[in-house]
């Protein structure tokens with residue numbers, strides 16, 4: 510396994526969301542997109558509109574939503590990506606989300622703050638497993654009950670100048686580990702975190718009484 514380093518994606522993503530939670534204010538929207546020209550910013554206004562006017566907490570730029578698609582992605586990568594969507598939808602029960610692996614997303618600042626305060630250092634737990642952290646984030650937002658939606662976007666992979674940093678084998682292994690951790694019947698995330706959330710809500714109600 511590749512030695513972990515400070516700037517691995519999972520670490521960078523966690524730092525990014527911790528910082529966004531610190532810097533943003535309620536009402537702000539945090540947009541995460543790749544820095545490789547494949548994610549066109551022209552979709553952001555519609556993502557923001559869906560949060561501000563339709564009350565969603567998280568909006569995903571999706572290749573699989575109406576008006577969505579991809580240009581320049583090789584058939585193998587397209588196949589792997591499509592299989593990942595199906596797998597993730599089944600094992601995480603995310604039936605209303607079609608785009609799982611593209612991390613071009615808009616988050617309500619309140620959701621980011623809640624995620625960092627609730628999960629703390631465990632916001633990203635799967636370390637050194639390639640791009641798994643992008644799906645782990647979505648699963649954790651689902652655990653928090655985030656209302657999710659999608660807008661169609663065309664992934665312009667034909668514009669990409671740098672080679673992909675995606676390691677399919679590591680990321681695939683990560684997906685399976687994530688699926689086991691989430692669904693594990695004894696102390697898996699699905700039950701553990703839900704119980705913790707309920708406990709937190711009970712305490713909140715008590716405080717208000």
Ligand SMILES: Nc1nc2c(ncn2[C@@H]2O[C@H](COP(=O)(O)OP(=O)(O)O)[C@@H](O)[C@H]2O)c(=O)[nH]1
Nearest residue numbers: 516517518521542543544545547672673674675
């Ligand atoms: N800091 C950091 N960023 C990374 C790493 N791997 C990928 N990224 C960034 O994550 C995004 C997705 O990676 P990319 O290579 O574009 O993947 P692809 O578009 O799915 O082929 C890009 O903005 C990369 O710069 C990493 O190990 N460390």
Ligand SMILES: [Mg+2]
Nearest residue numbers: 543544545547
């Ligand atoms: Mg990219």
